Amino acid sequence: MKPRTIIDKIWDAHVVRRAPEQPDVLFVDMHLVHEVTTPQAFEGLRLAGRRVRRPDLTFATLDHNVPTWPRSQPVTDPISRRQIAALEDNCRAFGIRLEGLESRRQGIVHIIGPELGLTQPGMLIACGDSHTGTHGALGALAFGIGTTEVEHVLATQTLPLRRPKTMEVRVEGALPPGTTPKDLILGIIRQIGVGGGIGHIIEYTGSTIRGLSIEGRLTVCNMTVEGGGRAGIIAPDDQTFTYVAGRPYAPQGRLWDEALAYWQTLPTDPGAAYDRRVDVDAATIAPFVTWGTNPAQSEPVTGRVPDPSAVSDPAARRAIERALAYMALRPGTPIQEIAIDRVFIGSCTNSRLEDLRAAAQVVAGRRVHAGVRAMVVPGSQQVKAAAERERLDRIFTDAGFEWREAGCSMCLGMNPDILGPGERCASTSNRNFEGRQGPGGRTHLVSPPMAAAAAIAGRFVDIREWRA
Amino acid sequence: MEPFTEHTGVVLPLDRADVDTDLIIPARFLKRIERTGYGDMVFYTLRFDAGGTPLADSIFAKPQYRGATVLVAGPNFGCGSSREHAAWALREYGFRAIIAPSFANIFAANAAQNGLLTVVLPEERVRQMLETAATREGYQLTVNLEQQTVTDGFGRRDRFEIDPFTKHCLLHGLDAIGLTLRASDDIARFEASRPGWMPRVTA
Numbered sequence: 001m002k003p004r005t006i007i008d009k010i011w012d013a014h015v016v017r018r019a020p021e022q023p024d025v026l027f028v029d030m031h032l033v034h035e036v037t038t039p040q041a042f043e044g045l046r047l048a049g050r051r052v053r054r055p056d057l058t059f060a061t062l063d064h065n066v067p068t069w070p071r072s073q074p075v076t077d078p079i080s081r082r083q084i085a086a087l088e089d090n091c092r093a094f095g096i097r098l099e100g101l102e103s104r105r106q107g108i109v110h111i112i113g114p115e116l117g118l119t120q121p122g123m124l125i126a127c128g129d130s131h132t133g134t135h136g137a138l139g140a141l142a143f144g145i146g147t148t149e150v151e152h153v154l155a156t157q158t159l160p161l162r163r164p165k166t167m168e169v170r171v172e173g174a175l176p177p178g179t180t181p182k183d184l185i186l187g188i189i190r191q192i193g194v195g196g197g198i199g200h201i202i203e204y205t206g207s208t209i210r211g212l213s214i215e216g217r218l219t220v221c222n223m224t225v226e227g228g229g230r231a232g233i234i235a236p237d238d239q240t241f242t243y244v245a246g247r248p249y250a251p252q253g254r255l256w257d258e259a260l261a262y263w264q265t266l267p268t269d270p271g272a273a274y275d276r277r278v279d280v281d282a283a284t285i286a287p288f289v290t291w292g293t294n295p296a297q298s299e300p301v302t303g304r305v306p307d308p309s310a311v312s313d314p315a316a317r318r319a320i321e322r323a324l325a326y327m328a329l330r331p332g333t334p335i336q337e338i339a340i341d342r343v344f345i346g347s348c349t350n351s352r353l354e355d356l357r358a359a360a361q362v363v364a365g366r367r368v369h370a371g372v373r374a375m376v377v378p379g380s381q382q383v384k385a386a387a388e389r390e391r392l393d394r395i396f397t398d399a400g401f402e403w404r405e406a407g408c409s410m411c412l413g414m415n416p417d418i419l420g421p422g423e424r425c426a427s428t429s430n431r432n433f434e435g436r437q438g439p440g441g442r443t444h445l446v447s448p449p450m451a452a453a454a455a456i457a458g459r460f461v462d463i464r465e466w467r468a
Numbered sequence: 469m470e471p472f473t474e475h476t477g478v479v480l481p482l483d484r485a486d487v488d489t490d491l492i493i494p495a496r497f498l499k500r501i502e503r504t505g506y507g508d509m510v511f512y513t514l515r516f517d518a519g520g521t522p523l524a525d526s527i528f529a530k531p532q533y534r535g536a537t538v539l540v541a542g543p544n545f546g547c548g549s550s551r552e553h554a555a556w557a558l559r560e561y562g563f564r565a566i567i568a569p570s571f572a573n574i575f576a577a578n579a580a581q582n583g584l585l586t587v588v589l590p591e592e593r594v595r596q597m598l599e600t601a602a603t604r605e606g607y608q609l610t611v612n613l614e615q616q617t618v619t620d621g622f623g624r625r626d627r628f629e630i631d632p633f634t635k636h637c638l639l640h641g642l643d644a645i646g647l648t649l650r651a652s653d654d655i656a657r658f659e660a661s662r663p664g665w666m667p668r669v670t671a
Contacts, residue, residue, distance in 0.1 A: 016658045017651045021632045025648055027658050029666050037551065039501035050645070053655075056668045065499060079499040086501045097669045118667050130550040130574055146552035146578035147503075148644075156648045158655060162631055164573070194486050195544035198570055228544060230573045251665035259665035294486050294547075315542065315595075319485055412549075414495035421518055433490040433548060435513050 003269035006235050007166050007201045010141040014124045016158050023160040029123040031153045032109045033060040035087040037128030041151035042090040054157040055095040059118055062100055063108045065415045068377050068404035071101055107380020107406040110134040110348040115382055117247025121236035121263040126153050131348050133224040137217035139236030139266055164230045165275035167200040171208035173282035178464035181216035182350055182447040185223040186288040186298050188280055194296045197229030204234050208282040214243040215354040222349045223430050226295040235267035287463050289335050290432045290445040292323035299335055301462045307331035326434050327442050336460050342425040343374035343455040345448055347411035350428035351379030355448040356387050360395045362452035368400035369458030375402040377409040413438045426454035470583040471641035475564045476610040477537030481601035485542035492554040506553050507560030532605045539566045540597045546575025555582045565611045569594050580634050587611060587618060587628045613639055
């Protein structure tokens with residue numbers, strides 16, 4: 001048999017129907033649902049008199065527009081309230097499990113999928129959110145989809161997809177001290193560009209990837225879409241199996257044995273071919289800070305804001321000029337001289353327990369810089385509870401951070417946590433687009449320790465010196 | 469879905485790469501539970517100031533682009549968030565076709581679901597179109613899906629590639645759900661063979 005990649009194996013195992021010139025119709029093992037991209041899909045079902053084919057393979061939570069202030073306080077925005085109520089009604093009407101605002105399992109959809117064991121190796125997962133690639137960290141094939149496709153999955157439990165090309169991103173070597181999985185993915189995107197992965201599913205391989213924790217792998221796969229990738233995946237290994245074991249939806253007993261035997265067949269066969277391969281040297285990874293308005297526009301913290309006049313291509317030059325104008329940055333400014341107003345530690349990229357631990361380690365015994373407003377938003381109620389058991393919340397609040405309820409929060413500017421016009425933020429989230437965190441807000445993407453250090457210093461600092 | 473066969477319209481040149489869906493429609497406008505009501509918010513920050521007053525120097529405010537239905541833009545158009553609201557907003561504003569050197573995957577799928585044609589042409593050719601639209605008033609393009617061509621009024625004809633199934637659905641305005649449901653037996657057969665270890669959820 002021809003050697004196959006893990007991507008080919010999972011894809012082939014999910015083909016319900018294949019016909020010439022048509023996209024493959026793929027079975028969806030788990031459909032994750034949230035309040036923002038689904039009301040129109042449920043409405044479409046109603047109008048067509050269709051039902052949800054597999055409520056038992058559909059799972060909902062509230063994350064995008066929920067306030068992260070104490071749950072005892074009401075959702076004040078009437079339009080958000082209506083959207084939340086719509087998902088509650090739809091889940092009730094169609095018999096779908098919802099971990100709502102009162103649930104101890106509520107959280108960002110991409111945090112709770114792995115956390116609850118809903119994400120397992122070899123599964124095909126879909127969700128109406130572009131960061132669905134996150135689940136690939138456990139060896140699942142996971143696609144972000146639009147609302148019409150959400151309706152399609154609800155009605156048929158399948159997704160028609162044209163087979164993307166495959167791309168291997170191989171990372172070798174030890175990550176330098178002071179760098180994190182966030183810096184690694186920022187470095188990969190810096191290397192391939194924001195459109196570099198268009199039309200491809202990316203498998204991350206190599207010794208560096210193998211050496212990452214599961215939470216670190218989740219961070220890497222999470223930002224695959226920021227490099228244009230259709231999905232990102234990491235082959236499961238013993239670490240993966242240990243992570244999944246014992247979680248609420250993980251198989252048990254004989255079913256576990258069956259699953260494990262199958263999962264062990266998933267890794268890419270020796271000699272399997274990818275359409276494209278990119279090599280990344282881990283030694284090139286540094287603590288990165290984005291200076292622009294897309295996630296590829298980053299520099300090591302020891303670097304300077306680039307000078308557009310040094311760029312010969314006119315389109316590239318204009319793009320840098322536009323980014324610097326929006327970010328109110330002068331060419332040549334040392335990154336470490338950029339002062340910040342806000343700090344956000346959270347999002348589906350960096351709100352897991354390891355992220356919070358790494359940030360807390362930097363913060364312990366120090367105070368947030370005068371004039372800086374800093375918040376920590378755990379990715380789920382379970383992460384929050386675990387962090388509180390370790391007293392991380394005390395470390396943050398003693399330092400002057402806000403410690404908030406779980407949600408997408410300030411990653412995307414559609415709930416009360418937003419930047420004001422002109423405010424500058426060190427953020428552990430995934431997108432620094434114009435207006436992403438609020439109209440006129442200026443976002444710099446960094447790792448959790450870098451964000452924590454910026455909160456204390458009031459500007460970006462080299463985390464490698466912080467530790468010394 | 470409204471079928472797409474052929475469309476002629478005024479070109480609006482949006483000369484930037486990596487136009488993200490947050491730029492097409494900011495998240496604060498995504499709280500509606502309907503598919504409509506987004507057209508007025510399309511490219512909001514390019515069209516209005518912080519107080520909501522129209523920007524006089526916005527390209528969208530220029531008389532020569534009023535009523536434009538063909539958008540020409542740089543590579544990686546539609547990157548970022550999966551929000552289909554971006555496609556709804558563009559369509560509701562009046563765009564029928566977008567021409568760019570490349571499109572983000574999820575956006576391209578969303579556009580096709582809404583009768584909005586995404587046309588991929590080489591970067592140099594798109595650059596020429598951007599420059600022509602910036603200088604020649606009333607510059608129009610005709611996009612013919614059956615022929616897979618883009619033509620101007622001056623004898624220039626560009627052929628583009630499109631996935632045959634997407635083309636078929638767009639030409640006939642087909643609903644993919646209806647097509648898939650015809651394969652219900654295949655789905656049922658597949659379901660019967662799924663391994664037992666896969667997770668299941670109860671309401």
